[in-house]
Amino acid sequence: MEDVDQEKTAEQDNIRVKTNITGLDKLLKGGLIRGRNFLVSGPCGSGKTTLAMQFLFNGVMDDKEPGLYVTLEERKDKIYADMKNFSFDLEEAEKTGIFHLIGGPVAGLSKYMESVDANVVHIMKEIEELVRTKGVKRVVVDSLNLLMFLTKEKHEQRKTIAMFCNALSELGCTVMFISETKEGTMDLSRYGVEEFVMDGVIVLYLVKQESSFVQGIAVRKMRGSDHDRKIRPYKITKKGVVVYPDEMMFSGGM
Amino acid sequence: MEDVDQEKTAEQDNIRVKTNITGLDKLLKGGLIRGRNFLVSGPCGSGKTTLAMQFLFNGVMDDKEPGLYVTLEERKDKIYADMKNFSFDLEEAEKTGIFHLIGGPVAGLSKYMESVDANVVHIMKEIEELVRTKGVKRVVVDSLNLLMFLTKEKHEQRKTIAMFCNALSELGCTVMFISETKEGTMDLSRYGVEEFVMDGVIVLYLVKQESSFVQGIAVRKMRGSDHDRKIRPYKITKKGVVVYPDEMMFSGGM
């Protein structure tokens, strides 16, 4: 253990990173913790990508913090078009050099195949480069599941995540990892191990009730801080995810 | 990231592709989004193929958009005969060059076996060819499950789908992928990963109640757009699938 680490620790203690997502910071007792890794998990269509993008975009707009979005499958143009619907002009932000994106396949098939095969080490080097040269402070990895799909051996998966998490927080970044949970479960993650290597876990629930779907959000874990321990309702609006921190997901009996 | 992509994006933004399936476009807040991939999933006998064929046929008849049906198992003659029952004359449409079909086994056994073994890359080349020479705009892939069956290694499956999806939307096509869900579940897909690589998910539910089967349809995800969030009843009529966008699947307690 070198003293260098101890000093960095002292600097990092208790520094909050506000998400500025309506209602969420109240659940987090002030915001995320700088330099830590957070899991954002939820089923299909629950708004994980939107919430994570808000975290990045609000950092850019409110705090002038450079953001980085790492995707392993999505096309850049699709993402930019989708986010415009929430009035997030990522194209504009990218031009000013305060927003960055790694990984979306662009040209042809062969190029795409190559980018999918890019291994974790290669992706980390790209991230490291952007953090050093552009001062990136907030990172979103979308999604953790693909990262684990790329890891063939089951016993290698946790090692891969742990390695990735540590590498990112050593760079001082505050990171959101997106994880897709299985429909109809209350799981925290897909493999049941992701939540244990993270410093915090934010879960989006989607529960079918008769012909409707009820949505709720909860902070299930947050190392080094107290946090709200209820499931709160949220909505996906034109301005993104909006959390109601003083209401309960289920008002009556379930 | 090349500028070419950014321009294409600008053009594609918000363009809606009407399915013209009674009631469905209301759930989709106007229709599908051009150039995107949609999962149409449901259990056996829920009408997935009929719904997807309506999407293609309505494009041909109402919007003069060339359509392409990709099948990996079915015989062309069976499909054409089945669709005639819904008054879709695909044979006629094919003659005018505005409808196309790839893949159904025709002659003998050996030929069939070959066509089943045809790998994904080969199928994509055929599609690419038809899009370029015939101007195909709407594509149906029936079904995603077989595509995944052909992929031996589990960790290769998601990569295969992601690659296939991206290749198709880079060609500018609006695509419906059909996925068969397991009887008696509320699953969104067979492998639990298909829904995450798609831009939208339309689910057909079939719930046994005493001696009857109750049917419902829901849009569970739609990147870059708001959408209806209830389960609505639908029927399979002589004119195909008909959705009731203002009613609820379960009217009473379940």
Place this chain on the structure above:
Amino acid sequence: MEDVDQEKTAEQDNIRVKTNITGLDKLLKGGLIRGRNFLVSGPCGSGKTTLAMQFLFNGVMDDKEPGLYVTLEERKDKIYADMKNFSFDLEEAEKTGIFHLIGGPVAGLSKYMESVDANVVHIMKEIEELVRTKGVKRVVVDSLNLLMFLTKEKHEQRKTIAMFCNALSELGCTVMFISETKEGTMDLSRYGVEEFVMDGVIVLYLVKQESSFVQGIAVRKMRGSDHDRKIRPYKITKKGVVVYPDEMMFSGGM
């Protein structure tokens, strides 16, 4: 796609094959469709073999249509003895050349082992021969499960079924594939894939209620045709399966 196929299609459209099983044709809106494949699934002791044999025997007696029973495990003498209890004299029918059976083990152990190992291609050749030389129109394959057991690799199974189904309908035969479902489930098939490659699915349900077993039958899928969508009661009588097409399996609440 060759024109030859298109012509054959024209001929086949909408031709119904009556099962002449009391009550069943009403559920099928007139009968099976010529040249198509149907799954007959159900748990142990639900009468699958009896129902399929009625389909063959009624074809022989009522419509003079040559029938073929393909078995991979059963002894011919056992089957003939069992069917005599339902007054189906298969031995007599076989003598007149209008009924055929492939596959039952006859002589000694070694011979049996050989017949079990007979691969799918070999069986198909035998069927093809009988169809060509004897004009077989109706075929029963008992059972699909063994066929899949013989297929070692999981991803080969669906291919095997698809190949087998297509080969049979190209010969113009109307086929019933028997599938054994797991006790206590409402599954449509054993592997959960068989129903998707078939043109129609007929399910026999057997539900334990206190000290009794309640039986019901439903048509769960029928490509190219409307069909009944309820679960109807049935009985196994001295004359075979009898369906009650106007009653409900569960009369009260369940």
Place this chain on the structure above:
Amino acid sequence: MEDVDQEKTAEQDNIRVKTNITGLDKLLKGGLIRGRNFLVSGPCGSGKTTLAMQFLFNGVMDDKEPGLYVTLEERKDKIYADMKNFSFDLEEAEKTGIFHLIGGPVAGLSKYMESVDANVVHIMKEIEELVRTKGVKRVVVDSLNLLMFLTKEKHEQRKTIAMFCNALSELGCTVMFISETKEGTMDLSRYGVEEFVMDGVIVLYLVKQESSFVQGIAVRKMRGSDHDRKIRPYKITKKGVVVYPDEMMFSGGM
């Protein structure tokens, strides 16, 4: 298909083999069918071995039919001691040459290990020998599970059972195969395939209700014969299993 088989069939038709187990023959509408294979399944402690032994011993005592018990694990002396409690003197029966036992380990460890490894073909030869030289008519195989354990490859298991069943009924024997089901389930067998290759299935149920265990027996399948279709109570008495064919397992609501 040779004519020899057809003749044998004629002889075997409808010949009933009475179990003479109190109440059971009523459920079987007269008894088992000669030359057929029956599965006797049930959970731990439900009396499977006792019931099967009654079948053999009653054959010896009431009908002078030579019986054979095939065990792959049990010691002969244990079995004989246990059966004496039900007043079955197998030792005496063995001396008169009308009862036989194959397989129990006798001397030392090495000898035992050998006998466990004895493959199916070897066991069948021993059985064949006893049937030919001693005129054995009734056989019990205890248990089918071990037979399947000895079969390494999953897809080989059904083949093994099918082969074994056919070999035995070709010898004209009426056979009971014992199968152990999993505690707390209503399964018909351990692997879910055994019931499909058998001609009949007799199930022993054991249901926990509060602090007691309720026992019931049902004939769930019987090819070539009608049979009772309810779950009837039974008891294990000093004279073995006693079935109450006119009562119901659950008298009240469950």
Place this chain on the structure above:
Amino acid sequence: MEDVDQEKTAEQDNIRVKTNITGLDKLLKGGLIRGRNFLVSGPCGSGKTTLAMQFLFNGVMDDKEPGLYVTLEERKDKIYADMKNFSFDLEEAEKTGIFHLIGGPVAGLSKYMESVDANVVHIMKEIEELVRTKGVKRVVVDSLNLLMFLTKEKHEQRKTIAMFCNALSELGCTVMFISETKEGTMDLSRYGVEEFVMDGVIVLYLVKQESSFVQGIAVRKMRGSDHDRKIRPYKITKKGVVVYPDEMMFSGGM
């Protein structure tokens, strides 16, 4: 089959081995049966080891029968210290040569690793030696699970248990095999096969009810003897396990 075995059988018939555990012998209708194998299964913390040790210690104290405890993981000093809490002075008993222990790791790590790797054959030789030279009559194997863990191939596991069971009862020993069941289940064993190769099964149940855990014991199987068929409450007291043979585990509705 040699006559020697038949004679041994005669001697062993019906000889009861009293456990002298309060209330248990009543459930067993007099005690265990000499020379037989019994499974003692239950979840974590249910008192399996305590019950088995009482069986050994009571044999030593009440009947002067030499006992042997076989452990594959535990340290001797821990076991001795734990048992002192129940006033079982195993150290004292060992000194008088009437109690023996095989297997606890003693010195260093390397030595331990060796003892874990010790194969089943080796352990059996040690037991055989002690039975012959010390006249051991009662044996406890703690636990069966580790034995099965040491067996790599799944289809070898049952063979291993069967072999071990037979070897021990051929030595004339009455044996308790301890098996750990999974929390929250009503399983009889961990692998679902152990109960079938045993002569008797004693189960300890632990059911969570609101904020408490309810305990019950039942004899679920006992070859060659009648036995109690209810679940009876028990407690772990300063004198070990105490069974209440006339009460019911659940007094009210559950």
Place this chain on the structure above:
Amino acid sequence: MEDVDQEKTAEQDNIRVKTNITGLDKLLKGGLIRGRNFLVSGPCGSGKTTLAMQFLFNGVMDDKEPGLYVTLEERKDKIYADMKNFSFDLEEAEKTGIFHLIGGPVAGLSKYMESVDANVVHIMKEIEELVRTKGVKRVVVDSLNLLMFLTKEKHEQRKTIAMFCNALSELGCTVMFISETKEGTMDLSRYGVEEFVMDGVIVLYLVKQESSFVQGIAVRKMRGSDHDRKIRPYKITKKGVVVYPDEMMFSGGM
């Protein structure tokens, strides 16, 4: 068995190690037992690490017992920062040589990867060294799950844990092993085997009730001692975990 061990046993008997965690020692009837291994299991966010750290820190502060924290994934600086929130100044304790930490990754990626790959034997040597040179008495291993992830072969896992446990208690240490259970279950551990090789098990439960999460703690096993057998409520406060030993987790019906 050497006499040395017997003597060590005598010394160790009944020596209690107070956790000094409010309320917990009452459940433990005085505290943990010196030289034994305890499992502390619970789902994500239940406070396992906090509870274990209290055990170490209270040992340091109240009893001047040197403590050791073994982590396989976490960064030292993160752990120290998190614990400061509970007023545990581990940095200060480390400087005085009474607190030690093994394993957190420090410098760069390559170094980290190395430390993750460090095998169990290597870790044990480090621990042994610290126990001998620094007199460490209390050890926390966080977490057992990673240890098992590093063990490729399933049948090696239990052996690894057993070996690790024994090695530690031979050194005289009192150890807490942290195990992460799956969300939404009442499991005692992740693999279902960890609890059986431990001397005691402390479980943290987290049950979702409508929009809230209810927390409870229970001692489920404690070899060689009586213990509380209810589930008691607990809270995570500014001073760490606080147990309410006289209340019930669920006050009403559940």
